[in-house]
Amino acid sequence: MTALLPVATPRRTWAALWAEVRRMPWLGLAAALTAVGAGAGGLVAPWVLGTMIDGSTDHANHGDVLAAAAVIAVAAVGTGLLAGISATLLSRLGETVLARLRERVLDRTLHLPAATLDKVRPGDLLSRVGDDVSVVTTALVTTGPQLASALLTIVLTGAGLFALDWRLGLAGLLAGPMYALAVRWYLPRSGPFYARERVAVGERAQAMVSSLRAGPTVRAYRLERAHLATINGRSRAAMDLSIGVFHLFTRLVARMNRAEFVGLAAILVTGFLLVRADLVTIGATTAAALYFHRLFDPVGAVIIEFDEIQAAGASLARLVGVAELDRPHPPTTTDEPADHALELRKISHCYDGGPLVLTDVSVRIRPGERLAVVGATGTGKSTLAGIAAGLLDPVAGAVTLGGVPVHGLDRRYIAMLSQEVHVFSGPLVADLRLARPDATEAEVRAALETVGATHWVRALPAGLDTVVGESAHRLTAAQAQQVALARLVLADPAVAILDEATAEAGSAGARELERGALAATEGRTTLIVAHRLTQAELADRVLVLEGGQVVETGTHADLVRLGGRYAELWRSWTGAGAAG
Numbered sequence: 001m002t003a004l005l006p007v008a009t010p011r012r013t014w015a016a017l018w019a020e021v022r023r024m025p026w027l028g029l030a031a032a033l034t035a036v037g038a039g040a041g042g043l044v045a046p047w048v049l050g051t052m053i054d055g056s057t058d059h060a061n062h063g064d065v066l067a068a069a070a071v072i073a074v075a076a077v078g079t080g081l082l083a084g085i086s087a088t089l090l091s092r093l094g095e096t097v098l099a100r101l102r103e104r105v106l107d108r109t110l111h112l113p114a115a116t117l118d119k120v121r122p123g124d125l126l127s128r129v130g131d132d133v134s135v136v137t138t139a140l141v142t143t144g145p146q147l148a149s150a151l152l153t154i155v156l157t158g159a160g161l162f163a164l165d166w167r168l169g170l171a172g173l174l175a176g177p178m179y180a181l182a183v184r185w186y187l188p189r190s191g192p193f194y195a196r197e198r199v200a201v202g203e204r205a206q207a208m209v210s211s212l213r214a215g216p217t218v219r220a221y222r223l224e225r226a227h228l229a230t231i232n233g234r235s236r237a238a239m240d241l242s243i244g245v246f247h248l249f250t251r252l253v254a255r256m257n258r259a260e261f262v263g264l265a266a267i268l269v270t271g272f273l274l275v276r277a278d279l280v281t282i283g284a285t286t287a288a289a290l291y292f293h294r295l296f297d298p299v300g301a302v303i304i305e306f307d308e309i310q311a312a313g314a315s316l317a318r319l320v321g322v323a324e325l326d327r328p329h330p331p332t333t334t335d336e337p338a339d340h341a342l343e344l345r346k347i348s349h350c351y352d353g354g355p356l357v358l359t360d361v362s363v364r365i366r367p368g369e370r371l372a373v374v375g376a377t378g379t380g381k382s383t384l385a386g387i388a389a390g391l392l393d394p395v396a397g398a399v400t401l402g403g404v405p406v407h408g409l410d411r412r413y414i415a416m417l418s419q420e421v422h423v424f425s426g427p428l429v430a431d432l433r434l435a436r437p438d439a440t441e442a443e444v445r446a447a448l449e450t451v452g453a454t455h456w457v458r459a460l461p462a463g464l465d466t467v468v469g470e471s472a473h474r475l476t477a478a479q480a481q482q483v484a485l486a487r488l489v490l491a492d493p494a495v496a497i498l499d500e501a502t503a504e505a506g507s508a509g510a511r512e513l514e515r516g517a518l519a520a521t522e523g524r525t526t527l528i529v530a531h532r533l534t535q536a537e538l539a540d541r542v543l544v545l546e547g548g549q550v551v552e553t554g555t556h557a558d559l560v561r562l563g564g565r566y567a568e569l570w571r572s573w574t575g576a577g578a579a580g
Contacts, residue, residue, distance in 0.1 A: 005124055008320035013313065016320045020097040027096075031089035034082045039152040041079030043160045046290035048072050053283035087145045094140030102133055104323040112325070126209065127202040128322060132315035139312030147305045150298035157298075161291045165280050168288040171270035172295075175263025182255035183303060186248060187310070193245045194314045200238035207231045249304075256303060260296055267292050337402025337413065340367040340494040340525045342388060347397035349383055357383050358394070358548045365541075370526040372539035374569060379545040381529045385499040388527050389416040401495060415493040419500045419531075421484045425469030428457070428483070432464075435487035447489040451516035453482040481513055485520040496524045500531040514538070533573040542566060 008016070021028055048068045109125065162169035211218060211227040218227055271285030347361040358380045365371045373381050386392040388399055390406040399406045401413060424431050432444050439447075444464065448454050456479060460466040466473055475483065488496060498517060514535055517528075530536045537556045544552040544559070544566045552564050559566035 005128065005318070006321040006325070008317045008324060010313070010317065012324065013317045013320045016101075016324065017097065017316065020100055021093065023100075024093060024096060027089060027093050031086055031093055034086035034089060035149055035152050036156070038079050038082035038086055038149065039156040041075050041082060042153060042294065043156060043291070044072065044075035044079075046287045046294065047160070048075075049283075049287065049290065051283055053281075053286050083149065086149065090145035090148060091141045094144050098133075098137055098140050101136075101319060101323055102129075105129060105133075105319050108322050108325045124202040124206065127198070127205045128318050131201050131205075132198065132318050135315040136312050136319060139309060139316075143305050143308045143312065146301060147309065150301040150305070153298040154295060154302065157291050157295055161288055164284045164288050164291070165274065167274060168267055168270060168280070168285070171266040172263050172288070172292045174266045175259045178259035178262055179256065179299065179303070182252055182259060185255070186252045186303075190245055190248050191310055193241055193248070194311045197238060197241040197245070197311075198314045198318060200234065200241055204231065204234040204238050207234050252303065256300060260299075264289065264292055335404045337404045337409070337494070339402045341365065341402060342495055342525050342527065343400050344384070344388060345398050345400075347384070347387055347394045347399070349380075349387060349392065349394045349396075356548055358387075361397070361545075361548075361550055363543055363550070363553070365525050365527060367525055368523055369541065370521065370528060370539040372528045372530040372536035372542045373545060374530045374533065374536050374542060374566065375545035380548040381545055382499050384545070385416065385497050385527060385529050389414055389497045391416065412491070413493055414495040414497065415488055415491050416497040416499065417484050417488060421480045423468055423475055423480050423483060425471055426467060427465050428460070428468050429464040431468065431483060432486055432490065435491040439490050443490065444486075447486040448482075450489050450519050451482050451485040452512055452519070453479065453486060453516070478513055482516055485513075485516050488520050494525060495527075496521045497527045499529045510534075533570055536566075544569075
C-alpha cells in the first residue's frame with residue numbers, strides 16, 4: 001500500500017518559517033528598515049507635485065520649479081538605492097531560510113525508516129524535493145520581497161493620503177470593501193485548487209517514474225500506449241487544475257478594476273467638493289489622486305502575488321511536513337555486545353494492522369555462522385531480514401546482538417545489502433569510500449580483490465578514478481553488486497545481512513557474485529535471504545519459512561536427507577537447472 005508523506009497545517013508552516021527568520025534578526029531588521037525607507041521615498045514625488053501646483057497659483061518662480069525637480073530626482077535615486085538594497089537583503093534572507101529548510105527536508109528524507117519508504121510514493125517524494133522546492137524558492141527570493149515592498153507601500157501611501165486630508169483618505173477607503181470582497185470571493189475557491197494541483201503534480205511524477213523504472217518490461221509487453229495514456233491523463237488533470245485557477249484569477253482581476261475605479265472616482269469627487277468649499281487645495285487633491293493611483297500596482301501586486309504565495313504555501317506545507325518528521329533517535333545504549341551472536345526471539349510482524357507475515361519466529365545465529373533463509377515468495381524472508389538488521393520494529397518479539405537490543409546499537413555493528421544497489425555518480429574510489437572515508441587506496445584495492453572485482457576495475461579507462469554512474473561509465477548489475485560487497489568489506493561490520501543480494505546478476509555472473517559474497521562475509525555473523533539455493537548449499541545452516549513460520553532448520557545435507565519442504569525446493573531447483 002502506498003501513502004503520501006504528511007503535510008503541515010498552515011499554523012505549523014508559518015511557525016516553522018518564522019522560526020528560521022528569527023535566527024537572523026539583524027539581517028531581517030536591516031531588510032525591514034531599508035524597505036521602509038524605499039516606501040517612504042516613493043511618497044516624495046506626489047507631495048512635491050501637489051506643492052508645485054499650489055505654488056503655481058501663487059506665482060512661483062523658475063527657481064522654485066527647479067528646486068522641486070531636484071528634490072524629486074534625489075528622492076527617486078534614494079528610493080531606487082534603498083529598494084535595491086532591501087531586495088538584496090530580503091533575497092539573501094529568503095535564500096538562507098530555504099537552504100536550511102531544504103537541508104532539513106533532505107536530512108529527514110534520508111533518515112526515513114525503511115517501513116515508511118516502502119509505503120511512500122516515489123513521485124510524491126520527488127515532487128517535494130523538486131517542484132515544491134522550486135515553487136518555494138521563487139516565493140522566498142522573488143515574490144516574497146516584492147510582496148513585502150508592496151505591503152509597505154500600501155501602508156505608507158495610505159498614511160500619506162490621510163496626512164493630506166482625512167476626508168480624502170476616507171474617500172479612498174471606499175475601495176477597501178470592494179477589494180476585500182474580491183479577495184474573499186477568490187481565496188476559498190483558489191486555495192483548494194492549489195493544494196490539489198500539488199498532489200496532481202506528485203501523481204504525474206509518480207506515473208513517469210514508474211514507467212521509466214519499468215521501461216524494459218513496458219517495451220517487452222508493448223505497454224507503451226497504456227503508460228503514455230496514464231501519464232497524459234495525470235498531466236491533463238494537473239493542467240485542468242491550473243486552467244481552473246487561472247479562470248478564477250481573471251474574474252478576480254475584473255473585480256479589482258472595479259474597486260480601483262470606485263476609489264479614484266470617490267477621491268476626485270470628494271476633492272472637487274472640498275476645493276469648491278475652500279477646505280483643501282487643488283494641489284492636495286492632486287497629490288491624493290496620485291497617491292491613490294500609486295496604490296494600483298502594489299494592491300494589485302499583493303493580490304496577484306498572494307495568488308503565488310498560496311501556491312508557495314501549499315508547497316511549503318509539504319516541505320515542512322517532511323522537515324518536522326521525527327529524526328531517528330541515536331543509539332540509546334553504550335553497552336558493547338558480549339559477542340557477535342544474533343538472536344531473534346518469538347518475532348511476529350504485520351504491516352498496517354494486516355495479517356501476520358511472520359509468526360513466532362525464533363532463531364540464534366552463532367558468531368561467524370552463515371544462516372540461509374529460504375522459502376517461496378511472500379513467506380516473510382525479506383521482512384525477517386529487515387527486522388534482523390534493525391530497520392523494522394516487529395510487533396512482537398526482540399532482536400539482540402550479543403545480548404544487546406539491535407535498535408539501540410550503533411549502526412557500525414550491522415550492515416545490510418539488498419538486490420537494489422545504487423552506484424553514486426563520481427569516481428569509483430569515492431563511491432567505495434562511502435563505507436569508510438579514511439580507507440587508503442591499498443585497502444580499497446584489497447576489498448575489490450576480496451570480492452573478485454579487480455579484473456574489471458583494472459580494465460576501466462582510469463581505473464579507480466574512473467567516473468561511474470548514470471551520467472558516466474555505467475556498471476553492470478553484477479559489477480554494482482560487487483561494489484556493494486566491497487563496501488561491506490571496507491565497513492567491516494560484525495553482522496552482515498544479504499537480502500537476495502545476488503538476485504539481479506543473472507545466471508552468467510551469479511556464481512562469481514556468490515563467491516564474492518562468501519568471501520566478503522567470511523568470519524562475520526551472516527543472514528542470507530537466498531534467491532538461489534546454491535547460496536543455501538554453501539551456508540552453515542538453513543532456515544525454511546512457510547507461511548511466515550519456521551518449518552525446518554538444519555544443514556543443507558540434513559534437510560535434503562529429511563525429505564521435507566527444503567528437499568522439495570532443492571529438487572525443483574536442481575531439476576530446473578538440469579532442464580536448462
